[in-house]
Amino acid sequence: METTRILNNYEKFKVEEISKRYLSYKHIVDYLKKLPTFMQLKVEGKSVLNEAIYSVELGNGPKKVLMWSQMHGNESTTTKAILDLLEFLVTQQNPDYNLSILASCTLKIIVVLNPDGLKNYTRVNANKVDLNRDAYHLTQPESKILRNVFDEFSPHYAFNLHDQRTIFSAGNQNKPATVSFLAPAYNLERNINKTREKAMQIIIGMSECLQKHIPYQIGRYDDAFNINCVGDNFQNRGASTILFEAGHYANDYEREETRKYIFMSLYASLLDIATDTYKNRNVNDYNKIPENKKLFYDILIKNAQVNGKQVDVAIQYEEYLKNNRLQFLPKLQGIGDYDGFYAHQTVNAKNKVLRINSVKNFENETYIEEIRLNNEIFSMKLTNS
Ligand SMILES: [Zn+2]
Known part of the structure:
Protein backbone atom coordinates (compact mmCIF):
# COMPACT_ATOMS: atom_id res chain seq x y z
CA MET A 1 0.00 0.00 0.00
CA LEU A 295 10.04 5.24 31.17
CA PHE A 296 8.95 8.74 30.19
CA TYR A 297 8.21 11.98 31.96
CA ASP A 298 7.09 15.17 30.31
CA ILE A 299 10.07 17.11 31.68
CA LEU A 300 13.32 15.95 33.32
CA ILE A 301 15.65 18.58 34.77
CA LYS A 302 18.96 16.78 35.23
CA ASN A 303 21.71 17.76 37.68
CA ALA A 304 19.85 20.53 39.51
CA GLN A 305 20.90 21.67 42.96
CA VAL A 306 18.19 21.04 45.56
CA ASN A 307 18.96 21.32 49.28
CA GLY A 308 22.69 21.32 48.49
CA LYS A 309 22.52 18.06 46.55
CA GLN A 310 22.77 17.48 42.82
CA VAL A 311 19.60 15.66 41.75
CA ASP A 312 17.21 15.14 38.86
CA VAL A 313 13.68 16.54 38.95
CA ALA A 314 10.81 14.79 37.15
CA ILE A 315 7.69 16.67 36.06
CA GLN A 316 4.46 15.49 34.52
CA TYR A 317 1.61 17.54 33.08
CA GLU A 318 -1.88 17.13 34.45
CA GLU A 319 -4.72 17.99 32.12
CA TYR A 320 -7.75 19.87 33.39
CA LEU A 321 -10.50 22.12 32.07
CA LYS A 322 -10.62 25.79 32.93
CA ASN A 323 -13.20 28.10 31.35
CA ASN A 324 -13.95 25.39 28.82
CA ARG A 325 -10.33 25.26 27.71
CA LEU A 326 -7.88 22.45 28.30
CA GLN A 327 -4.89 23.36 30.43
CA PHE A 328 -1.68 21.40 30.98
CA LEU A 329 -0.60 21.93 34.56
CA PRO A 330 2.96 20.83 35.44
CA LYS A 331 3.24 18.78 38.64
CA LEU A 332 6.34 17.60 40.46
CA GLN A 333 6.63 13.80 40.28
CA GLY A 334 9.87 13.20 42.09
CA ILE A 335 13.38 14.31 43.02
CA GLY A 336 16.32 11.93 42.84
CA ASP A 337 18.32 9.90 40.35
CA TYR A 338 16.43 9.43 37.08
CA ASP A 339 19.12 7.64 35.10
CA GLY A 340 17.43 5.17 32.77
CA PHE A 341 14.38 7.40 32.39
CA TYR A 342 13.62 9.73 29.52
CA ALA A 343 11.56 12.85 28.93
CA HIS A 344 9.84 14.71 26.14
CA GLN A 345 11.86 17.73 27.28
CA THR A 346 15.23 17.16 29.00
CA VAL A 347 17.45 19.92 30.36
CA ASN A 348 20.85 19.79 32.02
CA ALA A 349 20.74 22.30 34.90
CA LYS A 350 24.54 22.05 35.45
CA ASN A 351 24.18 22.27 39.21
CA LYS A 352 22.20 25.51 39.19
CA VAL A 353 19.96 26.05 42.22
CA LEU A 354 16.40 25.05 41.47
CA ARG A 355 13.41 26.85 42.95
CA ILE A 356 9.80 25.89 42.46
CA ASN A 357 7.17 28.59 43.06
CA SER A 358 9.97 30.77 44.51
CA VAL A 359 11.00 28.30 47.23
CA LYS A 360 14.02 26.01 47.58
CA ASN A 361 12.17 23.48 49.75
CA PHE A 362 9.18 21.99 48.04
CA GLU A 363 6.93 19.01 48.57
CA ASN A 364 6.55 16.24 46.04
CA GLU A 365 3.39 16.51 43.91
CA THR A 366 3.55 20.30 44.06
CA TYR A 367 1.72 22.03 41.22
CA ILE A 368 4.27 24.19 39.49
CA GLU A 369 3.60 27.78 38.57
CA GLU A 370 7.22 28.71 38.01
CA ILE A 371 10.65 27.10 38.00
CA ARG A 372 13.84 29.09 38.36
CA LEU A 373 17.39 27.88 37.83
CA ASN A 374 19.76 30.35 39.55
CA ASN A 375 16.97 32.94 39.30
CA GLU A 376 16.46 32.46 35.57
CA ILE A 377 12.97 31.37 34.63
CA PHE A 378 12.86 27.93 33.04
CA SER A 379 10.29 27.92 30.24
CA MET A 380 7.72 25.12 30.33
CA LYS A 381 5.59 26.39 27.50
CA LEU A 382 4.08 23.61 25.42
CA THR A 383 5.12 24.07 21.85
CA ASN A 384 1.88 23.44 20.01
CA SER A 385 -0.96 24.37 22.33
ZN1 LIG B 1 -8.77 4.57 27.52
Missing part, protein backbone atom coordinates in the same frame (compact mmCIF):
# COMPACT_ATOMS: atom_id res chain seq x y z
CA GLU A 2 1.19 3.47 -0.80
CA THR A 3 1.03 4.78 2.72
CA THR A 4 3.59 7.49 2.05
CA ARG A 5 1.48 8.93 -0.75
CA ILE A 6 -1.67 8.79 1.38
CA LEU A 7 0.07 10.51 4.30
CA ASN A 8 1.51 13.15 1.97
CA ASN A 9 -2.06 13.99 1.00
CA TYR A 10 -3.30 13.90 4.59
CA GLU A 11 -4.07 17.63 4.80
CA LYS A 12 -6.58 17.21 1.96
CA PHE A 13 -8.89 14.97 3.96
CA LYS A 14 -8.01 15.83 7.56
CA VAL A 15 -11.15 17.14 9.29
CA GLU A 16 -9.42 20.34 10.34
CA GLU A 17 -12.43 21.94 12.03
CA ILE A 18 -12.33 19.24 14.71
CA SER A 19 -8.89 19.36 16.24
CA LYS A 20 -6.78 19.62 19.41
CA ARG A 21 -7.40 17.56 22.55
CA TYR A 22 -10.65 18.96 23.91
CA LEU A 23 -13.33 18.49 21.28
CA SER A 24 -16.78 20.00 20.92
CA TYR A 25 -19.42 17.25 20.81
CA LYS A 26 -21.72 19.61 18.93
CA HIS A 27 -19.13 20.10 16.19
CA ILE A 28 -18.68 16.34 15.89
CA VAL A 29 -22.44 15.75 15.61
CA ASP A 30 -22.76 18.60 13.07
CA TYR A 31 -20.05 16.93 11.00
CA LEU A 32 -21.76 13.52 11.19
CA LYS A 33 -25.10 15.00 10.10
CA LYS A 34 -23.49 16.26 6.90
CA LEU A 35 -22.15 12.85 5.84
CA PRO A 36 -23.45 11.45 2.53
CA THR A 37 -26.39 9.04 2.62
CA PHE A 38 -24.28 5.93 1.98
CA MET A 39 -23.05 6.47 5.54
CA GLN A 40 -26.07 5.77 7.73
CA LEU A 41 -26.22 7.79 10.91
CA LYS A 42 -28.20 6.29 13.80
CA VAL A 43 -28.85 7.21 17.42
CA GLU A 44 -28.01 4.08 19.41
CA GLY A 45 -29.20 5.44 22.75
CA LYS A 46 -28.64 8.16 25.33
CA SER A 47 -25.88 8.83 27.84
CA VAL A 48 -26.45 9.40 31.58
CA LEU A 49 -26.93 13.14 30.88
CA ASN A 50 -29.23 12.38 27.95
CA GLU A 51 -26.82 13.04 25.09
CA ALA A 52 -27.47 11.06 21.91
CA ILE A 53 -24.81 8.44 21.14
CA TYR A 54 -24.35 8.00 17.39
CA SER A 55 -23.19 5.23 15.14
CA VAL A 56 -22.27 5.45 11.46
CA GLU A 57 -22.71 2.37 9.28
CA LEU A 58 -21.19 2.02 5.83
CA GLY A 59 -20.10 -0.58 3.33
CA ASN A 60 -21.91 -3.65 1.97
CA GLY A 61 -19.50 -6.51 2.56
CA PRO A 62 -19.81 -9.69 4.61
CA LYS A 63 -16.87 -8.90 6.93
CA LYS A 64 -18.25 -6.92 9.84
CA VAL A 65 -16.04 -4.47 11.73
CA LEU A 66 -17.25 -2.65 14.83
CA MET A 67 -15.30 0.34 16.20
CA TRP A 68 -15.99 2.55 19.17
CA SER A 69 -14.02 5.57 20.29
CA GLN A 70 -13.81 7.74 23.38
CA MET A 71 -15.35 5.36 25.90
CA HIS A 72 -12.89 7.31 28.05
CA GLY A 73 -14.11 10.88 27.64
CA ASN A 74 -10.67 12.52 27.79
CA GLU A 75 -9.27 10.29 25.01
CA SER A 76 -10.14 12.13 21.82
CA THR A 77 -7.34 11.32 19.36
CA THR A 78 -8.97 8.21 17.92
CA THR A 79 -12.25 10.12 17.44
CA LYS A 80 -10.40 12.63 15.28
CA ALA A 81 -8.81 9.77 13.34
CA ILE A 82 -12.24 8.20 12.73
CA LEU A 83 -13.53 11.47 11.27
CA ASP A 84 -10.46 11.58 9.01
CA LEU A 85 -11.17 8.01 7.93
CA LEU A 86 -14.80 8.87 7.08
CA GLU A 87 -13.68 11.96 5.18
CA PHE A 88 -11.09 9.89 3.30
CA LEU A 89 -13.75 7.37 2.31
CA VAL A 90 -16.14 10.17 1.28
CA THR A 91 -13.66 12.07 -0.85
CA GLN A 92 -12.29 8.87 -2.44
CA GLN A 93 -8.66 9.86 -2.36
CA ASN A 94 -7.83 6.35 -3.34
CA PRO A 95 -10.87 4.86 -5.09
CA ASP A 96 -9.63 1.33 -5.77
CA TYR A 97 -8.64 0.64 -2.20
CA ASN A 98 -11.73 2.37 -0.84
CA LEU A 99 -14.05 0.39 -3.08
CA SER A 100 -12.39 -2.80 -1.97
CA ILE A 101 -12.95 -1.93 1.70
CA LEU A 102 -16.60 -0.94 1.19
CA ALA A 103 -17.35 -3.96 -1.00
CA SER A 104 -15.76 -6.48 1.38
CA CYS A 105 -16.64 -4.97 4.75
CA THR A 106 -19.54 -3.47 6.64
CA LEU A 107 -18.26 -0.94 9.16
CA LYS A 108 -20.19 0.19 12.19
CA ILE A 109 -18.57 3.00 14.13
CA ILE A 110 -19.69 4.44 17.45
CA VAL A 111 -17.97 7.78 17.15
CA VAL A 112 -18.10 8.86 20.83
CA LEU A 113 -19.36 6.31 23.35
CA ASN A 114 -19.00 8.63 26.36
CA PRO A 115 -20.18 12.12 25.31
CA ASP A 116 -20.65 13.25 28.94
CA GLY A 117 -17.01 12.38 29.63
CA LEU A 118 -16.02 14.22 26.46
CA LYS A 119 -17.78 17.39 27.66
CA ASN A 120 -16.33 17.23 31.17
CA TYR A 121 -12.96 15.95 29.93
CA THR A 122 -13.10 12.97 32.28
CA ARG A 123 -12.07 9.37 31.77
CA VAL A 124 -15.25 8.18 33.53
CA ASN A 125 -18.89 8.73 32.56
CA ALA A 126 -21.28 11.11 34.38
CA ASN A 127 -21.82 8.48 37.14
CA LYS A 128 -18.03 8.35 37.63
CA VAL A 129 -17.82 4.79 36.26
CA ASP A 130 -14.94 3.63 34.08
CA LEU A 131 -16.85 2.08 31.17
CA ASN A 132 -13.89 -0.16 30.43
CA ARG A 133 -14.44 -1.90 33.78
CA ASP A 134 -18.16 -2.35 33.25
CA ALA A 135 -18.23 -4.91 30.45
CA TYR A 136 -19.43 -7.75 32.68
CA HIS A 137 -21.98 -6.08 34.95
CA LEU A 138 -23.22 -3.48 32.43
CA THR A 139 -24.38 -1.02 35.08
CA GLN A 140 -24.20 2.06 32.82
CA PRO A 141 -26.35 3.12 29.84
CA GLU A 142 -23.25 3.60 27.68
CA SER A 143 -22.03 0.06 28.46
CA LYS A 144 -25.45 -1.35 27.59
CA ILE A 145 -25.50 0.55 24.30
CA LEU A 146 -22.11 -0.86 23.32
CA ARG A 147 -23.18 -4.40 24.24
CA ASN A 148 -26.50 -4.06 22.37
CA VAL A 149 -24.71 -2.86 19.25
CA PHE A 150 -22.21 -5.71 19.61
CA ASP A 151 -24.98 -8.31 19.99
CA GLU A 152 -27.11 -6.95 17.13
CA PHE A 153 -24.27 -6.29 14.69
CA SER A 154 -22.35 -9.43 15.64
CA PRO A 155 -18.95 -8.23 14.38
CA HIS A 156 -16.08 -10.43 13.22
CA TYR A 157 -13.63 -7.70 14.21
CA ALA A 158 -13.83 -5.17 17.05
CA PHE A 159 -11.64 -2.06 17.42
CA ASN A 160 -11.45 -0.58 20.93
CA LEU A 161 -10.03 2.93 20.51
CA HIS A 162 -8.18 4.84 23.25
CA ASP A 163 -5.46 7.33 24.16
CA GLN A 164 -2.55 6.50 26.45
CA ARG A 165 -0.55 8.84 28.69
CA THR A 166 2.79 10.41 27.74
CA ILE A 167 4.68 8.13 30.17
CA PHE A 168 5.02 5.16 27.84
CA SER A 169 8.08 4.14 25.86
CA ALA A 170 7.98 1.48 23.17
CA GLY A 171 10.21 -1.01 25.00
CA ASN A 172 13.35 -0.18 26.99
CA GLN A 173 14.49 2.70 24.83
CA ASN A 174 14.35 6.46 24.45
CA LYS A 175 11.36 6.35 22.09
CA PRO A 176 7.81 7.28 23.04
CA ALA A 177 5.06 4.78 22.28
CA THR A 178 3.27 6.94 19.70
CA VAL A 179 0.89 4.10 18.89
CA SER A 180 0.37 0.95 20.95
CA PHE A 181 -1.73 -2.13 20.34
CA LEU A 182 -3.03 -5.16 22.16
CA ALA A 183 -4.79 -8.31 21.10
CA PRO A 184 -6.51 -8.82 24.49
CA ALA A 185 -6.61 -12.25 26.09
CA TYR A 186 -9.91 -14.13 25.96
CA ASN A 187 -9.14 -16.34 28.99
CA LEU A 188 -7.01 -16.37 32.13
CA GLU A 189 -4.47 -18.70 30.52
CA ARG A 190 -3.93 -16.12 27.74
CA ASN A 191 -4.19 -18.82 25.11
CA ILE A 192 -4.14 -18.00 21.43
CA ASN A 193 -7.24 -19.25 19.63
CA LYS A 194 -8.21 -18.47 16.02
CA THR A 195 -10.09 -15.30 17.06
CA ARG A 196 -7.16 -13.83 18.94
CA GLU A 197 -4.64 -15.00 16.38
CA LYS A 198 -6.39 -12.89 13.70
CA ALA A 199 -6.22 -9.80 15.93
CA MET A 200 -2.47 -10.43 16.41
CA GLN A 201 -1.91 -10.84 12.67
CA ILE A 202 -3.72 -7.59 11.90
CA ILE A 203 -1.64 -5.78 14.55
CA ILE A 204 1.57 -7.09 12.97
CA GLY A 205 0.46 -5.52 9.66
CA MET A 206 -0.33 -2.14 11.22
CA SER A 207 2.96 -2.18 13.10
CA GLU A 208 4.92 -2.91 9.89
CA CYS A 209 3.08 -0.10 8.11
CA LEU A 210 3.78 2.40 10.92
CA GLN A 211 7.45 1.40 11.19
CA LYS A 212 8.05 3.16 7.88
CA HIS A 213 6.80 6.46 9.32
CA ILE A 214 7.50 6.35 13.07
CA PRO A 215 10.24 3.73 13.49
CA TYR A 216 10.62 2.18 16.99
CA GLN A 217 7.60 4.16 18.25
CA ILE A 218 5.11 1.31 18.19
CA GLY A 219 4.43 -0.58 21.41
CA ARG A 220 2.40 -3.49 22.69
CA TYR A 221 0.45 -3.78 25.95
CA ASP A 222 0.64 -6.75 28.28
CA ASP A 223 -2.24 -9.18 28.08
CA ALA A 224 -3.39 -9.87 31.66
CA PHE A 225 -7.00 -11.05 31.35
CA ASN A 226 -9.89 -9.11 32.88
CA ILE A 227 -13.45 -10.06 31.88
CA ASN A 228 -14.64 -6.60 33.03
CA CYS A 229 -12.58 -5.00 30.27
CA VAL A 230 -14.54 -4.62 27.08
CA GLY A 231 -11.75 -5.86 24.81
CA ASP A 232 -11.19 -9.06 26.77
CA ASN A 233 -14.93 -9.62 26.97
CA PHE A 234 -15.49 -9.22 23.23
CA GLN A 235 -12.48 -11.38 22.37
CA ASN A 236 -14.06 -13.98 24.65
CA ARG A 237 -17.32 -13.61 22.68
CA GLY A 238 -15.57 -14.47 19.43
CA ALA A 239 -14.86 -11.12 17.76
CA SER A 240 -11.20 -10.59 16.85
CA THR A 241 -10.60 -7.59 19.09
CA ILE A 242 -7.83 -5.01 18.93
CA LEU A 243 -7.01 -2.31 21.44
CA PHE A 244 -5.59 0.85 19.82
CA GLU A 245 -3.80 3.37 22.02
CA ALA A 246 -2.89 6.80 20.64
CA GLY A 247 0.22 8.11 22.40
CA HIS A 248 2.79 10.86 22.40
CA TYR A 249 4.79 12.16 19.44
CA ALA A 250 7.58 14.75 19.87
CA ASN A 251 5.96 17.96 21.19
CA ASP A 252 2.53 17.02 19.95
CA TYR A 253 0.51 17.51 23.15
CA GLU A 254 -2.60 18.23 21.07
CA ARG A 255 -2.07 14.87 19.30
CA GLU A 256 -2.56 16.23 15.83
CA GLU A 257 0.41 14.20 14.54
CA THR A 258 -0.62 11.05 16.36
CA ARG A 259 -4.12 11.28 14.90
CA LYS A 260 -2.56 10.85 11.47
CA TYR A 261 -0.90 7.61 12.50
CA ILE A 262 -4.11 6.31 14.03
CA PHE A 263 -5.91 7.12 10.78
CA MET A 264 -3.18 5.21 8.92
CA SER A 265 -3.52 2.25 11.29
CA LEU A 266 -7.29 2.12 10.83
CA TYR A 267 -6.99 2.33 7.09
CA ALA A 268 -4.21 -0.26 6.86
CA SER A 269 -6.13 -2.70 9.06
CA LEU A 270 -9.36 -2.33 7.07
CA LEU A 271 -7.54 -2.93 3.83
CA ASP A 272 -5.87 -5.94 5.42
CA ILE A 273 -9.25 -7.33 6.47
CA ALA A 274 -10.84 -6.56 3.08
CA THR A 275 -8.12 -8.43 1.22
CA ASP A 276 -7.42 -11.18 3.81
CA THR A 277 -3.73 -10.22 3.60
CA TYR A 278 -3.23 -10.61 7.34
CA LYS A 279 -3.74 -14.37 7.10
CA ASN A 280 -0.24 -14.73 5.59
CA ARG A 281 1.49 -13.28 8.64
CA ASN A 282 3.40 -15.33 11.20
CA VAL A 283 1.68 -14.79 14.54
CA ASN A 284 5.02 -15.16 16.35
CA ASP A 285 6.01 -11.74 15.00
CA TYR A 286 3.45 -10.23 17.38
CA ASN A 287 5.80 -10.77 20.33
CA LYS A 288 8.59 -8.94 18.50
CA ILE A 289 6.68 -5.67 18.95
CA PRO A 290 8.29 -4.16 22.08
CA GLU A 291 6.17 -4.10 25.22
CA ASN A 292 5.19 -0.67 26.59
CA LYS A 293 7.29 0.51 29.56
CA LYS A 294 6.71 3.51 31.81
